[in-house]
Amino acid sequence: MKNRLYNKFRSLIYSLIYDKKKENNRFLSLPDYFIDRWEKAQLMGFGEGTSVYDSCLVLGDVYIGKNTWIGPYTILDGSGGGLTIGNDCDICAGVQIYTHCTVNRIIKGLEMEKAPVTIGSNVYIGPNVVISMGCHIGDRVIIGANSFVNKDIPSNTKVFGTPIKIIETIE
Secondary structure (H helix, E strand, O other): OHHHHHHHHHHHHHHHHHHHHHHHOOOOOHHHHOOOHHHHHHHOOOOOOOEEOOOOEEEEEEEEOOOOEEOOOOEEEEEEEEEEEOOOOEEOOOOEEOOEEOHHHHHHOOOOEEOOEEEOOOOEEOOOOEEOOOOEEOOOOEEOOOOEEOOOEOOOEEEEOOOOEEEEEOO
């Protein structure tokens, strides 16, 4: 009986995944088949047209504007003073944004450092970027994959590297 029930459940899950794969030509993590990305964003109070994958970890005070895409396996940590992301942004897979730092707490026994992060509108953040606390990113910015953002980025710029360097100005 137990084995039969397990097989029926497994068959149901596989058919759901297979149907979605045929429809979208992709495989997702299992929860993303049951939780709609746009509904999740709406439930979290994010802007209209914004989508957040189920695998995204959202902590603390996070505000996201309209038509922003938050990719899978991202960390949006607003627990250290808030995280604000503007409209029409793409935050790719694996991006980590932090508003606090515990290094000095561990090394020196000091209080945990906290500072808000703000990201403007029309910003593209490539895969696996890490943004540290206190950074302010302007509008119309492109941040290349695998970059480490540890300082402010002015509007209309393209940056990449670890740590980031301004590569060009966007006209």
